[in-house]
Amino acid sequence: MTPADSMAQIAAEVSRCAACPLARSRTHPVPGEGAVPARLMVIGEGPGRQEDEAGRPFVGAAGQLLDRMLQAIHLDRSQVFIANVVKCRPPQNRTPTDEEIEACAPFLARQIALVDPDVILVLGATAAKALLGARTRITQVRGQWQAWGERAVMPTYHPAYLLRDPRQKVVVWEDLRQVADRLGIPL
Ligand code: URA
Numbered sequence: 001m002t003p004a005d006s007m008a009q010i011a012a013e014v015s016r017c018a019a020c021p022l023a024r025s026r027t028h029p030v031p032g033e034g035a036v037p038a039r040l041m042v043i044g045e046g047p048g049r050q051e052d053e054a055g056r057p058f059v060g061a062a063g064q065l066l067d068r069m070l071q072a073i074h075l076d077r078s079q080v081f082i083a084n085v086v087k088c089r090p091p092q093n094r095t096p097t098d099e100e101i102e103a104c105a106p107f108l109a110r111q112i113a114l115v116d117p118d119v120i121l122v123l124g125a126t127a128a129k130a131l132l133g134a135r136t137r138i139t140q141v142r143g144q145w146q147a148w149g150e151r152a153v154m155p156t157y158h159p160a161y162l163l164r165d166p167r168q169k170v171v172v173w174e175d176l177r178q179v180a181d182r183l184g185i186p187l
Contacts, residue, residue, distance in 0.1 A: 007036050010110055014087045020103040022088035022096070028055035032083030032111060039183055040080040041117035042066065043108070044158065045126040046096050052089035057082045058159075065159035066123075072173060073180040073187065081115040083108060085130040101130050112151070119179055120151055124158025143175045154179050 011031040017023055030047040033056060050060035058066045067077055086096040086104045122128050125138040131148050132141065138155060146153040156175040157168050180187050
């Protein structure tokens with residue numbers, strides 16, 4: 001019998017991983033953090049500079065906005081699990097390549113299985129493509145329930161994009177309202 005998987009095991013494997021070139025340029029791997037299991041799992045693109053320095057996801061400006069997005073549906077980051085499609089920072093914050101996303105995908109799949117969320121909140125175009133397929137356009141699927149296997153997926157805009165274009169916040173609040181509704185959280 002294989003031993004049960006765990007987040008600690010995944011984090012240890014991520015820290016030893018050299019499956020793609022991002023391993024060579026990272027300062028710290030950023031495996032993800034939060035509650036296991038959790039009713040909500042949040043998936044972003046990949047670590048930025050501050051995340052790479054801290055070894056933790058969403059700790060920079062976009063992370064502070066993510067915290068406020070979660071607060072809007074009465075959740076704290078300790079109650080959800082936060083991960084990224086790639087666990088190591090792409091140099092200059094470039095978009096991760098398909099090969100890098102593919103190399104990291106087994107870690108994400110194991111994390112989703114462990115977190116066993118009722119809802120996956122997918123942030124931005126890259127994460128949406130990684131989970132829902134390469135042809136996915138975030139502008140087309142945003143705010144509409146999707147599926148990853150049996151799991152409900154709500155794609156929405158990335159908080160970094162909202163920092164650049166705050167007018168888009170109104171539609172994201174609508175997406176979050178749908179997530180709260182699905183989780184039975186009264187607003
Ligand atoms: N943007 C992401 O997609 N993930 C992080 O962890 C931080 C910023």
